[in-house]
Amino acid sequence: MNQANVSGLGEQDTVCAVLQRAVSANGSKPFIDLLGEIFTYADLDRESSRLAHGLRGLGVEHGQTVVTIVDNNIDAVFLWFAINKLGAVSVPVNTAYKGEFLRHQLADAGARVIITESDYAERVQAIASGLSEATTLVYRGERPPTDSQLKLLHIDQIRAEETHAPDVQVLPTDLAMLIYTGGTTGPSKGCMVSHNYACSLARQAAIANGRNADTINWTPLPLFHMNATSTSVLAQMMVGGRVAVYPRFSVSNFWAEIERTGANDVNLLGSMVPLLLNAPETEVMKRCYGQIRHVGAAPFPAELQAAWKERFGTPSTVVPGYGLTEASLLTSAVFGEPSPPGSSGKRNPWFDVRIVDDNEVEQPAGVSGEVIVRPRQPHVMFEGYWNRPADTLKVMGNLWFHTGDIGKFDEEGYFYFVDRKKDYLRRRGENISSYEMETSFRAHAAIEDVAVHAVPSEFTEDEVKVTAILKPGVQLSEEELCIWAIDQLPYFAVPRFIEFRQELPRNPVGRVLKYELRDQGVTAATWDREASGMVLKKR
Numbered sequence: 124m125n126q127a128n129v130s131g132l133g134e135q136d137t138v139c140a141v142l143q144r145a146v147s148a149n150g151s152k153p154f155i156d157l158l159g160e161i162f163t164y165a166d167l168d169r170e171s172s173r174l175a176h177g178l179r180g181l182g183v184e185h186g187q188t189v190v191t192i193v194d195n196n197i198d199a200v201f202l203w204f205a206i207n208k209l210g211a212v213s214v215p216v217n218t219a220y221k222g223e224f225l226r227h228q229l230a231d232a233g234a235r236v237i238i239t240e241s242d243y244a245e246r247v248q249a250i251a252s253g254l255s256e257a258t259t260l261v262y263r264g265e266r267p268p269t270d271s272q273l274k275l276l277h278i279d280q281i282r283a284e285e286t287h288a289p290d291v292q293v294l295p296t297d298l299a300m301l302i303y304t305g306g307t308t309g310p311s312k313g314c315m316v317s318h319n320y321a322c323s324l325a326r327q328a329a330i331a332n333g334r335n336a337d338t339i340n341w342t343p344l345p346l347f348h349m350n351a352t353s354t355s356v357l358a359q360m361m362v363g364g365r366v367a368v369y370p371r372f373s374v375s376n377f378w379a380e381i382e383r384t385g386a387n388d389v390n391l392l393g394s395m396v397p398l399l400l401n402a403p404e405t406e407v408m409k410r411c412y413g414q415i416r417h418v419g420a421a422p423f424p425a426e427l428q429a430a431w432k433e434r435f436g437t438p439s440t441v442v443p444g445y446g447l448t449e450a451s452l453l454t455s456a457v458f459g460e461p462s463p464p465g466s467s468g469k470r471n472p473w474f475d476v477r478i479v480d481d482n483e484v485e486q487p488a489g490v491s492g493e494v495i496v497r498p499r500q501p502h503v504m505f506e507g508y509w510n511r512p513a514d515t516l517k518v519m520g521n522l523w524f525h526t527g528d529i530g531k532f533d534e535e536g537y538f539y540f541v542d543r544k545k546d547y548l549r550r551r552g553e554n555i556s557s558y559e560m561e562t563s564f565r566a567h568a569a570i571e572d573v574a575v576h577a578v579p580s581e582f583t584e585d586e587v588k589v590t591a592i593l594k595p596g597v598q599l600s601e602e603e604l605c606i607w608a609i610d611q612l613p614y615f616a617v618p619r620f621i622e623f624r625q626e627l628p629r630n631p632v633g634r635v636l637k638y639e640l641r642d643q644g645v646t647a648a649t650w651d652r653e654a655s656g657m658v659l660k661k662r
Contacts, residue, residue, distance in 0.1 A: 135295035135501065136322035138207045138357065139288070142168060145360045154360070156367040156384050157197050164360070167204065169286045170197075174205035176289060177281030181236050181259055185210035185291060188232045188301060191347075192216045192225075192239040192247070195370045198263060198278060199346040200356060202238060203300075207318070210293045214301045214313070215347035217553070218243060219613030224559055226250040227310055228303050229257065231509065238278065241265045248273070295319035296502055301509050302349055302448050311556055313509030314448045319502035321353050322361075323473060324451050328354035329362050331443055331468075332388060332417055333458030338364040341386035343372035343395075344552070349448065355390055374398050378408045381415065389415050392552035393422040394584050400430050412436040417458070419443040422540075422584070425464030442467045445494075445538055450474065450504035450524055453496050454538040466537035473503050476538075478531055483521055491531040491541045495523040549577075550585050553615045557637075563611050564589060569599040574627050576637045578620060578644045588620035588649070590627065590640055599623075601650035605657065617659055622649045 142164075145154075150165040162170075183189055189206045191213065193199040199215075206213040214232045216225070218240070225246055229237065233256045237247055241264030248271040251257065260273040261281060269275065299321045301313035334340070340359050344351040346368070359366040367384040369376075372395055380386070391399075402408075413436035421442045428440040439459070444452035445467035453476050456468035470476050477485050478492040486492040498504050504524065507515035518525050529541040549555070560575040571592040577585035589608075593599055601621040608617050628636040645651070652659070 134326075135319050136326075137293050137295050137297070137318035138204065138299050138321055139293050139318075141322060141325075141357060141360055142171075142204060143288075145363065149363045152363070153365055155197065155200060155356075156365065157195075158370070159383070160197070162197060167200065168288070170282075171201045171204035171208060172286050172288050173282045173284070174201055174278075175208040176283035176285040178205060178211070178236065179209060179289060180283065181261075181276075181281065183209055183211050183236055186212065186298070188212045188214050188234040190214045190216055190229055190232055190234040190237045192218055192220075192237070192243045193263065193346070194218060194240055195343075195346050195351075195368050196263075200368075203346070203352060207293065207299050208288050208291065210291045210297055212298045212301055214303075215352075216303070217347055217613065218345070219553075219615060221246045221613070222250070222611055223563060224556075224613060226253045227559070228313075229254050231303075231310070231313060232301055233510075235259060236261060237273070239263070241267050293318065295322075298506065300349075300352075304448055310558065312511055312514055315506040315509055316349070317502045317506055320504060320506075321349070321357060323500070323503040324349060324353040325357035325361055327452050327455055327471065327473065328358040328443070331452070331455045331458055332358075332419060333439070334358065334362045334364055334388060336363040338362060338388050339367065339384060339386045340364065340388045340390065341367045341369065341381060341384055342390040343369040344390055344392065348552075349451070350390060354443075374402050377402075378405060378411050381411050382407050385414075387414060387416045389418045391418060391420040393420050394551045394580075396420050396423060396427050396431065397581075400427065400434065408435075417441075419456075421445075421467070428464075444468045444471075445530070445540055447526060447528070448505070449518070450496055450498075450526070453494070453526075463533070463535070463537050466533070466539055468538060469536045470532075470538070473498065473500050475499055477523070483523075486531070488532050488534045491529055493544060494526040494528045494530045495520075496526065497523050550580070550587055551615055552584075553613075555587065555616050560587075560589075560612070560616060564591065564608070566611075567604070567607060569593055569597040569604075571595075572627060574635045574637060574640055575618070576640045578641065586620060587616060587618040588622065588640070588645070589618040590622050590624055592625065592627065593623055602655060602657065605650075605652055609659065614659060617652075619652045620645055620649050621652075622646060624648075 146164045146168045153161045154164045155162045203213050236259045238261040241262045244262045244267035251272050261276045263278050295318050299318045300316040303311045303313050342355040355366050415437045417439040423442045431440050441456040444455040446452040453474050454468045455471040474496050476496045480492050527544040557575045564573040571594045573591040578588045580586040628639045
């Protein structure tokens with residue numbers, strides 16, 4: 124397979140069909156590398172079929188959701204394809220979630236079967252009383268505590284003997300995944316991702332990155348995000364290439380992994396780029412000079428792209444494009460064509476993208492406005508929010524999807540992201556719901572009111588700041604509140620900055636003016652977790 128095989132516009136596809144074509148063409152070829160353990164295309168097909176039959180034995184049927192809370196390992200890949208082979212809907216959940224963050228998404232998805240690492244099983248058991256649909260908890264690793272209302276099964280118990288694909292018709296319009304948004308103005312919502320949307324995004328990535336059968340893509344990004352699933356695993360499958368999946372990003376292990384895997388194409392988050400550029404030179408880094416021919420990251424400022432090319436000898440460094448979970452990619456870089464500094468490529472054949480003012484009047488080149496979009500091809504964006512038709516209608520004003528983001532096009536048609544219109548934060552590649560954060564902090568006995576908002580980060584994304592009001596007569600230090608947050612929140616959502624105030628800025632109807640808090644940023648009264656010396660561990 125090569126790039127020509129993935130370039131058809133309007134082509135309708137399924138995740139299952141992509142796998143079957145790849146197995147026919149490259150069955151015995153190595154496909155996935157996980158820390159040196161190699162799996163062929165045929166291995167993936169066989170093992171995913173075994174799990175599909177096992178899930179069917181648990182009652183999983185076409186259209187039903189199956190939640191997975193799984194680390195970057197081979198079962199995460201097997202399970203995705205197994206669920207899709209049944210025509211069921213994969214719901215990969217962020218492995219850092221716990222408490223209300225976790226309960227909301229599991230309850231909203233309504234899955235009967237939940238599959239998790241043993242380390243995370245206790246989190247599910249702790250909220251099981253709030254999951255009315257769940258019946259079975261499948262775990263990897265050691266058996267979790269048994270005091271649960273859910274039936275417990277080890278994943279090996281559902282690996283059936285049958286190795287053929289289940290006889291289930293799966294259509295391009297069927298849902299392949301629910302990917303939950305960060306919950307910008309309310310509880311996080313499940314974006315309904317069709318098979319064709321997942322394939323369309325993979326196809327875009329393969330074309331934009333110039334991939335072919337010789338491409339070895341390396342990704343440390345989590346398999347509960349579409350970046351890793353669609354633009355790494357599925358895109359590489361389309362071109363007959365190879366993908367190396369790393370459990371979690373590590374500066375110290377990066378170049379050793381690049382050398383070991385022979386990777387020549389890398390997917391990164393923008394926050395990872397300066398960390399690698401600032402790392403001391405090593406012998407393995409020098410040996411890999413020029414090995415990576417293409418690296419994509421977002422954001423990826425021009426000065427960092429230039430520094431990467433000079434230090435590491437990579438000819439192609441890009442912001443791959445602009446998009447969001449609901450619709451991607453809306454603009455795309457073109458492989459081999461350098462984009463102007465700060466841009467995210469141009470419009471592509473998949474989407475009609477416009478920039479409009481508050482009255483939905485299209486703006487000329489150079490003028491910023493809200494980004495709105497509609498598809499030029501069928502089923503290349505989300506199908507709406509899971510069980511939330513009213514929320515879906517809210518973002519479909521005048522039959523255009525309103526992204527809530529601000530951007531502009533220049534005279535040459537290059538797109539530039541300007542700002543977020545919504546009140547969400549993005550830290551180290553993770554979208555964080557300010558609503559869910561505030562709900563969590565309001566549960567603290569000492570907190571009267573709170574606003575969670577972004578402040579600029581030296582890593583080109585956001586840092587999380589909590590601006591809070593304490594209840595009268597209550598004593599609480601910023602460090603004590605941060606320690607409390609560590610046990611209540613995903614590690615990436617634990618605030619770096621905390622400030623206590625007497626009041627929050629509000630408009631005449633009482634709504635907190637977060638833009639004022641963002642503009643004020645880190646004040647003299649702000650406590651800084653990193654400056655305090657507190658060490659935050661991922662867990």
